[in-house]
Amino acid sequence: MGTIENLRLKRRPLHEEVVDQLRDRIVQGDLTPGARLNERVLCEQLGISRTPLREAIKVLATEGLVELLPNRGAIVTALKAETMADTLAVMGSLESLAGELACANASEGDLAEIRALHFEMLAHHARRALAEYFRCNQLIHLRIIEASGNAVLINTYRQLNANVRRARYMANLSQERWDSAVREHEEILAALTSRDAPRLKRLLAEHLAHKVASVLAALEENAAAAA
Amino acid sequence: MGTIENLRLKRRPLHEEVVDQLRDRIVQGDLTPGARLNERVLCEQLGISRTPLREAIKVLATEGLVELLPNRGAIVTALKAETMADTLAVMGSLESLAGELACANASEGDLAEIRALHFEMLAHHARRALAEYFRCNQLIHLRIIEASGNAVLINTYRQLNANVRRARYMANLSQERWDSAVREHEEILAALTSRDAPRLKRLLAEHLAHKVASVLAALEENAAAAA
DNA sequence: TTTTTGTATTATGTATTCAAAATAGGCAGA
DNA sequence: TCTGCCTATTTTGAATACATAATACAAAAA
Numbered sequence: 001m002g003t004i005e006n007l008r009l010k011r012r013p014l015h016e017e018v019v020d021q022l023r024d025r026i027v028q029g030d031l032t033p034g035a036r037l038n039e040r041v042l043c044e045q046l047g048i049s050r051t052p053l054r055e056a057i058k059v060l061a062t063e064g065l066v067e068l069l070p071n072r073g074a075i076v077t078a079l080k081a082e083t084m085a086d087t088l089a090v091m092g093s094l095e096s097l098a099g100e101l102a103c104a105n106a107s108e109g110d111l112a113e114i115r116a117l118h119f120e121m122l123a124h125h126a127r128r129a130l131a132e133y134f135r136c137n138q139l140i141h142l143r144i145i146e147a148s149g150n151a152v153l154i155n156t157y158r159q160l161n162a163n164v165r166r167a168r169y170m171a172n173l174s175q176e177r178w179d180s181a182v183r184e185h186e187e188i189l190a191a192l193t194s195r196d197a198p199r200l201k202r203l204l205a206e207h208l209a210h211k212v213a214s215v216l217a218a219l220e221e222n223a224a225a226a227a
Numbered sequence: 228m229g230t231i232e233n234l235r236l237k238r239r240p241l242h243e244e245v246v247d248q249l250r251d252r253i254v255q256g257d258l259t260p261g262a263r264l265n266e267r268v269l270c271e272q273l274g275i276s277r278t279p280l281r282e283a284i285k286v287l288a289t290e291g292l293v294e295l296l297p298n299r300g301a302i303v304t305a306l307k308a309e310t311m312a313d314t315l316a317v318m319g320s321l322e323s324l325a326g327e328l329a330c331a332n333a334s335e336g337d338l339a340e341i342r343a344l345h346f347e348m349l350a351h352h353a354r355r356a357l358a359e360y361f362r363c364n365q366l367i368h369l370r371i372i373e374a375s376g377n378a379v380l381i382n383t384y385r386q387l388n389a390n391v392r393r394a395r396y397m398a399n400l401s402q403e404r405w406d407s408a409v410r411e412h413e414e415i416l417a418a419l420t421s422r423d424a425p426r427l428k429r430l431l432a433e434h435l436a437h438k439v440a441s442v443l444a445a446l447e448e449n450a451a452a453a454a
Numbered sequence: 455t456t457t458t459t460g461t462a463t464t465a466t467g468t469a470t471t472c473a474a475a476a477t478a479g480g481c482a483g484a
Numbered sequence: 485t486c487t488g489c490c491t492a493t494t495t496t497g498a499a500t501a502c503a504t505a506a507t508a509c510a511a512a513a514a
Contacts, residue, residue, distance in 0.1 A: 013297055014498070015285060039466070049499040051278065054467090055285045058242060062289050064382070070240055071466060071505050086379040089324065097320040152313040155291075156383060241468075266496070276469045281497090298475050298496060 014048060018056035021046065026065050026076055027162055029169045037066060037074045063159055079167055081219050085212060087160050092208040094157050095141070099204045101148035103197040110147040111193060114140060118189050125182050133178075134168060140185065144192065144204075164215065171218035181210065241275060245283035248273065253292050253303055254389055256396045264293060264301045290386055306394055308446050312439060314387050319435040321384050322368070326431045328375035330424040337374040338420060341367055345416050352409050360405075361395060367412065371419065371431075391442065398445035408437065 022042075025031045037057060039050050046053065057074050060066045066074045102110075121136035138161075145157045173181070184207045191200040249269075252258045264284060266277050273280065284301050287293045293301045329337075348363035365388075372384045400408070411434045418427040 011297075013295065040464090050466090051281075051498055051500090054278075055282055058282045058286050059289050062286050064379075068240065070238075072507095073466060083379065086377045089328075089377060090321065090380050090383055093320045093324040094317065097316065101316075150313045150316060152291075152310065152387070153317050156317055156387070160379070160383070267494090277496090278468055278470090299477095300496060 014052040015055035015059070018046060018048065018052055019059050022056060022060055023063070023065060023162060026060075027165045027169070029166065031076050033076050033078045035076045037076070039073065064163060077163075079219060081216055081223075084164065084167055084215060084219060087163050088208065088212045088215065091157060091160050091164065092205060092212075094153055094160075095145070095204045095208060096201045098145045098148040098150070098153055098157070099192075099200040100197045101150055101153075102144050102192065103195040103200055105149040106147035106192070106195075110143065114143045114147070114192065115189060117143060118185060121185065122182065125178065130173065137181075137185075138165070138168075144188075167215050167219055171215060173214065177210070177214055181207070184210070241279040242282040242286070245273060245275065245279055246286050249283060249287055250290070250292060250389060253287075254392045254396070256393065258303050260303050260305045262303045264303070266300065291390060304390075306390075306446060308443055308450075311391065311394055311442060311446060314390055315435065315439045315442065318384060318387050318391065319432060319439075321380055321387075322372070322431045322435060323428045325372045325375040325377070325380055325384070326419070326427040327424045328377055328380075329371050329419060330422040330427055332376040333374035333419070333422075337370065341370045341374070341419065342416060344370060345412060348412065349409065352405065357400065364408075364412075365392070365395075371415075394442050394446055398442060400441065404437070404441055408434070411437070 022031070022037075031037070039053055043050055043053055057066060057068075061068045061074065065077055067077050068074050117136055117140045121133060121140060124133040124136055142158075142161075145154055148154070184203065188200065188203045188207060191203055249258070249264075258264070266280060270277055270280055284293060284295075288295045288301065292304055294304050295301050344363055344367045348360060348367065351357075351360040351363055369385075369388075372381055375381070411430065415427065415430045415434060418430055
């Protein structure tokens with residue numbers, strides 16, 4: 001099973017694997033802001049040579065996850081509140097566009113999938129399973145973006161999202177905020193189901209505004225804890 | 228004069244120079260869609276080794292300007308009408324946001340600079356100097372984006388813009404469309420000057436819609452000419 | 455004790471080498 | 485002639501080696 005696919009599948013370029021690996025580590029906070037990416041150490045950890053690693057680092061730099069210091073290597077980009085706010089503003093704009101397009105372009109299958117994820121998310125909320133809730137939540141937003149059918153939009157959103165997810169891992173949703181977020185999702189789903197573009201746009205914008213506040217608060221809190 | 232600064236200035240990493248060089252070549256149509264990037268040839272042309280070149284190619288791939296074919300190198304991404312339309316839709320969304328933010332955040336100096344560029348553009352229009360007009364036009368849009376003060380927005384727009392500029396180089400504006408574009412710019416400048424965000428948003432959206440039509444028409448024409 | 459300077463070490467930047475995959479061309483057989 | 489296979493060449497992928505810049509540290513001088 002899968003043998004044929006494996007044979008057919010070309011091995012992915014090493015540098016791509018490395019990009020994914022490092023991106024995950026950064027997003028999950030395994031590599032913390034300001035941490036230096038020591039090439040020798042990472043090479044040993046990943047069991048590769050410097051060439052693909054360095055290619056990967058250049059890619060991560062264009063994605064904004066690491067910062068290149070000439071002749072001094074790369075460090076994980078700091079999570080500044082201003083950058084986060086800017087990123088979320090842009091993502092809001094993209095979500096708004098995606099919502100509009102999704103209302104027009106989403107297939108019934110797309111909507112069914114989003115609905116399924118929504119119920120899955122409700123289950124995690126009921127169980128107070130925060131990590132799984134976040135995962136589902138992310139997936140729902142991503143599916144709405146994807147339902148827009150605009151490949152460039154999808155790609156751009158994905159890239160920006162990586163930076164926000166970094167903050168998510170330190171966020172501790174208050175029960176109150178969590179509950180209202182779920183309610184907002186109910187409305188979003190309803191608007192999408194009835195393909196009510198203006199309403200969906202408004203709901204996504206509001207949802208995002210709350211998210212901004214929540215993420216920034218988490219950042220502040222974290223900064224305070226660090227100090 | 229400048230000696231101290233020059234001493235202080237660190238040399239830019241080679242791969243960045245290469246990225247800029249290749250990006251320019253692609254945007255200006257020197258490297259045409261589908262063209263293979265032969266590493267050996269490019270190394271000789273640029274007088275560098277393969278390592279920084281390959282790092283640059285990876286970066287261009289994440290920017291979407293080239294496509295990586297595993298074990299078969301990289302080719303310049305094709306200019307597909309659908310991708311172009313998708314890109315412009317996203318840029319429209321970003322321009323809309325930028326317009327809003329610019330109305331709130333732009334300094335009088337920013338506005339003065341945009342106004343100056345506007346008059347410069349009018350001069351080029353009067354002289355029917357298309358290339359210089361395009362340059363000015365691009366610059367005005369970029370300055371509006373920059374006046375938003377949102378660094379992430381600026382960065383994202385820049386990246387998307389590279390792909391659109393490629394099409395621009397093959398576009399031959401009709402006199403009629405040219406004239407109306409200039410009129411639209413007059414209104415945009417007026418709205419920005421009076422910091423009328425809703426009006427600016429609407430004007431930018433309309434301006435972009437016309438641009439989409441123009442760019443797509445140019446693409447079609449070019450595709451037809453190629454066939 | 456503090457500062458400075460020279461040296462050793464380490465890390466990064468770039469070039470080169472080695473390996474593997476793809477392409478091109480030729481040859482045999484139908 | 486055409487087809488299929490095989491080899492030779494080219495090209496990319498990855499690793500290693502070399503060059504250069506940054507850092508750490510120690511010794512000497514103020």
